[in-house]
Amino acid sequence: MSEFANERLSALHSLVEQELLSQLKVRIVGEGEPVDIIAVPSRWQLVGKGNYAVVVEHPEFPGVVVKVYAEADNECSEEAAVYRALGEHPAFSRCYLSGERYLLLKKLNGVTLYDCVIRGLRVEKQVFIDVEAALEYARLRGLYPHDVHGKNLMMYEGRGYVVDISDFYINDDCRMWSDLKKAYERIYLKTLYKLPIPVPAWVLDLVRKGYRAYRKRPRSQVAK
Ligand SMILES: Nc1ncnc2c1ncn2[C@@H]1O[C@H](COP(=O)(O)OP(=O)(O)O)[C@@H](O)[C@H]1O
Ligand SMILES: [Mg+2]
Known part of the structure; x- marks a missing residue:
């Protein structure tokens, strides 16, 4: 990855740690239902939600989404490990970076x-x-x-x-x-x-x- 891309990722990483994680409020509903989103910090946009996590993006970082798990457990590190095992393939996303309860992923359009x-x-x-x-x-x-x-x-x-x-x-x-x-x-x-x-x-x-x-x-x- 180019030096520019690395710098952008590390800027996004800081924004996630300093802003997103403290302001994003998500609650697990359970029983196969999507998570309940209580608050998304301003400027961040919702891309999608699943049963365990919410996916958002920031307009200054096009092409990258942040998947934040509602709760910190093993799921997030398991997913990062799956991405490492997967390598690169055009039909999948890529994981650029991961934290305790979030992943920075390549955005898939569609x-x-x-x-x-x-x-x-x-x-x-x-x-x-x-x-x-x-x-x-x-x-x-x-x-x-x-x-x-x-x-x-x-x-x-x-x-x-x-x-x-x-x-x-x-x-x-x-x-x-x-x-x-x-x-x-x-x-x-x-x-x-x-x-x-x-x-x-x-x-x-x-x-x-x-x-x-x-x-x-x-x-x-x-x-x-
Ligand atoms: N890499 C991505 N690019 C674009 N949209 C994504 C990406 N990952 C997830 N999404 C969107 O967010 C939703 C929830 O993400 P998902 O990984 O399925 O969460 P969960 O593990 O909770 O099911 C997906 O259904 C999809 O709409
Ligand atoms: Mg899902």
Whole structure:
């Protein structure tokens, strides 16, 4: 990385430590729900939120986002370790720097697949091809694709990106990606792909909760 880029990163690092961490207020809701954001310091902009962390950016540091975990635990250092193991690949972000509960990541442009459905944007087949190849790359690097769902994948100019790899160190046969692919092939391609209309968030929320309940059943009762 160039000297200029290093200087920019260290300036952002200071701003995170001196301003962001003390002023950003986030609360974990639990039960598979996104975190509750109570306060974002002025000038910082919200990029996205997950169940454990919030992602923000600062206008003076384009191209870099800061993922801040609501609580300091091992998750953050595990995610930094996953990025080290992953190396560089165009379908993934990169971790430039990490602290006790935050990571400075390369910003991925685009829209999450979840938001594509809400906004009525057609999710191209190439997105699934790209993600499949990216996950295969991750497996070759000794990682285990985990939690690969619509909020952790993005589409940008018709190509697919994996935005959240935080649980890729957990080897427990997560079936989300194969289930998502099945849903895309068996349902989406026959319906919304042909006629991409916006789907209300509450409908997707019902689908998400139904899926969670379905996957909580014992293996013997779950259709393969
Ligand atoms: N590198 C990134 N570039 C752009 N947006 C991102 C990036 N990382 C995360 N996001 C956005 O922030 C959201 C939450 O981040 P995520 O890593 O999924 O958090 P969690 O681990 O809590 O699920 C994502 O769904 C995505 O919209
Ligand atoms: Mg996520």
